Amino acid sequence: MSTPTILAVDDEAFFRFLLERHLTEAGFSPLSAADGVQALSILEQHQVDLVLSDLVMPEMDGLKLIEAMRKRHPGVPIIVVTAHGSVESAVEAMRRGAYDYLEKPYNPEDLRMTIQRALDYHHMVRENEQIKGLLTERFTFQSIVTENPQMKQMLELASRVAAARKTTVALYGESGSGKEVLARAIHFAGKGLPADFVAVNCAAIPEHLMESELFGHVRGAFTGADRDREGKFSLARNGTILLDEIGDMPLSLQAKLLRVLQERVFERIGSNSPVPLNCRVIVATNKSLAELVAAGRFREDLYHRVNVFPLSIPPLCERKEDIPLLCEHILAQLRQHLGKQLPGISPKAMEAMLNYRWPGNVRELRNCLERAAILTDGGPIPLPHLGIGAASSEATPAAEAPGLVSYRLSLAPEELSLDALTTLILTQTLERCGGNKSKAAQLLKVNRKAFYRS
Incomplete structure (x- = not known):
């Protein structure tokens, strides 16, 4: 990690010298300014991690500097260090945005620990903001x-x-x-x-x-x-x-x-x-x-x-037009996650995906693409890597009208009965609907409870 840069702001030259020495001994990289106006100029030109500021200064005092920093440099913490300390000034400094407050004469170790706490706190705040941004974007x-x-x-x-x-x-x-x-x-x-x-x-x-x-x-x-x-x-x-x-x-x-x-x-x-x-x-x-x-x-x-x-x-099977869009969206995430180029999906693989009924919906699509992306060494993702070849052959035809469903008769003549045919129809319809009882019941125009009795 780089050495944190600390800007010391005080109108007394001797105290600026003292602060710079203590900051150097504590392992920080110091900068200094004689007042708030000069401090803002330095903040525009340098990467500063934290500001130490006096309260009473000419041109621009510490409280006005705090207000200006909150508008122009909100990510830089500020600690007030002053001999003009009082409960009122401490409360006012904190109210305007100061992280902490120290009185002169200060203990160098107390100064070092206060700076480190402020740096750690603002580092955590920045990380949380980044996480929030990533989650919000997703x-x-x-x-x-x-x-x-x-x-x-x-x-x-x-x-x-x-x-x-x-x-x-x-x-x-x-x-x-x-x-x-x-x-x-x-x-x-x-x-x-x-x-x-x-x-x-x-x-x-x-x-x-x-x-x-x-x-x-x-x-x-x-x-x-x-x-x-x-x-x-x-x-x-x-x-x-x-x-x-x-x-x-x-x-x-x-x-x-x-x-x-x-x-x-x-x-x-x-x-x-x-x-x-x-x-x-x-x-x-x-x-x-x-x-x-x-x-x-x-x-x-x-x-x-x-x-x-x-x-x-x-369900995904009712919005097939979204499959190419979702594939590209998921592949963009996988390119970053896996560090692969992943140029796209082969025409045969895309045709199979469009014909597949996706009983697991978008979650299944994402898992399928992640597996295929790992197996693919270069070029468009081929059909075998998707792992849906056998399943896609049983996909519901896109033009099939509701109620016009064909069934595979797997019963011997001696096994034929009304109950056996009913069970066969219910079972195969449920398979076509990916296990969704409500959808299967709607397709057959029967009560959903029929699938619990069969």
């Missing part, structure tokens, strides 16, 4: 590439609801279609910070732990609760909580979630103190909540509470 509506009219309309609606932080959003879509990516885009469009987005997979948490996971608990609330614990709703304060796979949430907890969304408060287990709900709530599911309500597996009142602003992400 999870924006602009980063979701599409030419599909239905997808564009959905993104337009999502951008509108992003500003309404108290409105509950319901995301519907098959597994791998990008529900969490869309949720993060809504979060960042609403000026959310990366750390304030909390995702909870309701299908992955055991039922007896879910309430504590969501709302937290206090010490002694139950056996094993040896300390207070914040829940996901607390961690998402001022941000966004995504309740993924909400259709798998137990009915007992659905009632508690309903109250939280209605009252905008929650309580940690073992506590009677209400905690305000101060976050955006987004729910996501790959199931039809309306069908779950009809089957008695999801509360109707909760359904109406979470379905305030529904957004449906069409």
Whole structure:
């Protein structure tokens, strides 16, 4: 790492000399200025990591220098070092943006430690800003590439609801279609910070732990609760909580979630103190909540509470025009990640991708391309590297009309029966729809529960 450059600003020549000596002994590279005006000129000409400034100076005093730096050099921390110290001047300097405050005469070791703390703090702030910038760039509506009219309309609606932080959003879509990516885009469009987005997979948490996971608990609330614990709703304060796979949430907890969304408060287990709900709530599911309500597996009142602003992400098989765009978008990321040129995809490989039904949606497409990119040594990605050759031969024909489905009869004559044919039709239709029961039921115009009975 390069030696940090510290600018010492003081109207007394002897004190500037003393500061420069102490800075050199502490391992820093010193510069000096006699007043604020000269300091701003040096800041324009040199890369300065931190400024040490007196308060009382001619031309431009320390407080005015702080204000000017906040406008012109906001990334450079400033520490006030002055013999004219008082509680009032310290408070005013900190209020205007100074990192810290030292009085003359100072201890050289205290000065060194204060400078190092300031440098470390601002380095961490810069790193966080870079991370936030990278995440914000990745999870924006602009980063979701599409030419599909239905997808564009959905993104337009999502951008509108992003500003309404108290409105509950319901995301519907098959597994791998990008529900969490869309949720993060809504979060960042609403000026959310990366750390304030909390995702909870309701299908992955055991039922007896879910309430504590969501709302937290206090010490002694139950056996094993040896300390207070914040829940996901607390961690998402001022941000966004995504309740993924909400259709798998137990009915007992659905009632508690309903109250939280209605009252905008929650309580940690073992506590009677209400905690305000101060976050955006987004729910996501790959199931039809309306069908779950009809089957008695999801509360109707909760359904109406979470379905305030529904957004449906069409599966990849219904927006084939997006596949070339998505391929180039993903390959651009892989070029940077793998350090390869990856000129593109061969015509045969692209034809196979356009004919493949992509049951895993965009997630499967990304994984497929990453594997192919690793295997490819140069030139366009060939069909064998994609690993979808066998699957693509069973893809649903693009021009096939709904309801006009052909079936492979795999039953011997003696096995033919109404029940056997029904099971065969249900099974092969489900295969064609990539395991999506709702889509298969819609295609056959039957109740989704038929696939559980077969």
